[in-house]
Amino acid sequence: MAKRISMIDLFAGCGGMTAGFVAAKGYKPVMxxxxxxxxxxxxxxxxxxxxxxxxxxxxxKDRDIPEEVDVIIGGPPCQGFSNLGAKDVNDPRNKLWKEYIRFVRHARPKVFVIENVDRFMKSAEFALLQDEVREGGLLEGYTLSHGHLLAADFGAPQRRKRTIVIGSRIGKIPMPTPTHGQGNPMxxxxxxxxxxxxxxxxxxxxPETTVLPSSKIEVFGQSVPGVFKSEDLHIGRMPTELSLQRYAVIPPGGGRFNLPDNLLPKCWRNKPTGTTDVMGRMRWDEPSLTIRTEFYKPEKGQYLHPQWEEGPDGYRVDRPITHREAALLQTxxxxxxxxxxxxxxxxQIGNAVPPVLAEAIAKHIKPFISAAQ
Known part of the structure; x- marks a missing residue:
C-alpha cells in the first residue's frame, strides 16, 4: 500500500482545497x-x-507544527508580503504571509501550493516571494512554478481564474495542463x-423557504448554526416588486444594459459604461462567471438563474441563484x-477554491511527491 501523503491546509476556510486533495485519494490532512x-x-x-x-x-506554536509533512496548501491574503526577511518583520500587514513562511520553514514540506487572486502575479508581494527562494532567502532550496489556472479548464462549470504557485524542494514541478476546453477542443x-x-x-x-433549518451544534466549545445538508441550502430571498420587474426583462447573457430607462436605478443611469456583468443572467450551456461571496445579490454580478424563455408565456425563473446552486457551481x-x-x-462558498480545481492540482503533484518518498 502506498504511503499516505500528509498535508497541512493554512487559511483553510470551509475546506474547498482540502476537499479536492482528499478526493484525489492518498492525501491525509494532519493539520x-x-x-x-x-x-x-x-x-x-x-x-x-x-x-x-x-x-x-x-x-x-512551532512545537505544535507537524514536522516533515509532504504538502502545505493554502491562500494567504495578497497584501503584506512586502517586508519579509531582513526588512520590518513586525509590520502587521506582514503577519499572515510571515506565518505561512514559518509553517513552510518548520514543516519542510516537499511541496507547497499557494492559491491567490489572478492579479497576484503582478504584485510586489509575488516578486518578493520569488526573491525568497533565491540563495539566502527564507525559502532557499525551493523552486517555483506559477501561472493562471481557469477553473473551467479543469472541470468546474465556472470561469474562475486564479494564480497558482507550486513550490518544490524535490525538483521543479510544472504547472498542470488543462483537461477541459471551450467548444469541442482537440x-x-x-x-x-x-x-x-x-x-x-x-x-x-x-425555493420553499428563505431560512435555514433551526439547529445548532457545539464545536471548539462554541455553539454555531448547523450542521446543514446540501438540500438545506436551497433557500430563496424576498425580492421587491421592482426587483422582479427588472429580473423579468433580462435574457440569458444579459445584464443591466437590458433594463429600460424606467427600471434603471439612478446610479446605473448615470454610469453608461463598465460593470457589465451586474444584474446579469447566467446561460444554461456555458460556465458561470466567478461565484463571489454575495452571489445572492444580482446587483453584484451575473447571478440570475439561467431559465428564461422569450415571449409573455415563456417559462422564466426570476430569482438569483441559491446557496445550494452556488455551491454546485463551486463543485x-x-x-x-x-x-x-x-x-x-x-x-464560505464564494471564498473557496473549487474542489475540482484543487483535485486536479493534487493529482498533478502526487507522482512527484510519491517518487520522493
Missing amino acids: AVEWDLHAAATYAANFGESHMRWGDIADV GLQSWRTVRHAFGNKGLLDK FPDSFLWCGTKIQIAK
Whole structure:
C-alpha cells in the first residue's frame, strides 16, 4: 500500500482545497488552520475537528507544527508580503504571509501550493516571494512554478481564474495542463456548464423557504448554526416588486444594459459604461462567471438563474441563484456539510477554491511527491 501523503491546509476556510486533495485519494490532512469560527466549523463537520486549529495562525506554536509533512496548501491574503526577511518583520500587514513562511520553514514540506487572486502575479508581494527562494532567502532550496489556472479548464462549470504557485524542494514541478476546453477542443473534454452543475436536482422552481433549518451544534466549545445538508441550502430571498420587474426583462447573457430607462436605478443611469456583468443572467450551456461571496445579490454580478424563455408565456425563473446552486457551481459535492448563518455560508462558498480545481492540482503533484518518498 502506498504511503499516505500528509498535508497541512493554512487559511483553510470551509475546506474547498482540502476537499479536492482528499478526493484525489492518498492525501491525509494532519493539520488545518482557520480563524473564522463558522468556516472552521464547516471544515470540522467534513474532515474532523481534531486536526483543525480554530484561531489566529500566529498562536500556533512551532512545537505544535507537524514536522516533515509532504504538502502545505493554502491562500494567504495578497497584501503584506512586502517586508519579509531582513526588512520590518513586525509590520502587521506582514503577519499572515510571515506565518505561512514559518509553517513552510518548520514543516519542510516537499511541496507547497499557494492559491491567490489572478492579479497576484503582478504584485510586489509575488516578486518578493520569488526573491525568497533565491540563495539566502527564507525559502532557499525551493523552486517555483506559477501561472493562471481557469477553473473551467479543469472541470468546474465556472470561469474562475486564479494564480497558482507550486513550490518544490524535490525538483521543479510544472504547472498542470488543462483537461477541459471551450467548444469541442482537440483531445480535451468540453467545458462543463451551468446545466451540468444543476442537472436534474429540481432547482428550477422557487425555493420553499428563505431560512435555514433551526439547529445548532457545539464545536471548539462554541455553539454555531448547523450542521446543514446540501438540500438545506436551497433557500430563496424576498425580492421587491421592482426587483422582479427588472429580473423579468433580462435574457440569458444579459445584464443591466437590458433594463429600460424606467427600471434603471439612478446610479446605473448615470454610469453608461463598465460593470457589465451586474444584474446579469447566467446561460444554461456555458460556465458561470466567478461565484463571489454575495452571489445572492444580482446587483453584484451575473447571478440570475439561467431559465428564461422569450415571449409573455415563456417559462422564466426570476430569482438569483441559491446557496445550494452556488455551491454546485463551486463543485462542492452534495454530501458536503455546512455550518453558519446564510451570510456566513455564502462567504464560505464564494471564498473557496473549487474542489475540482484543487483535485486536479493534487493529482498533478502526487507522482512527484510519491517518487520522493
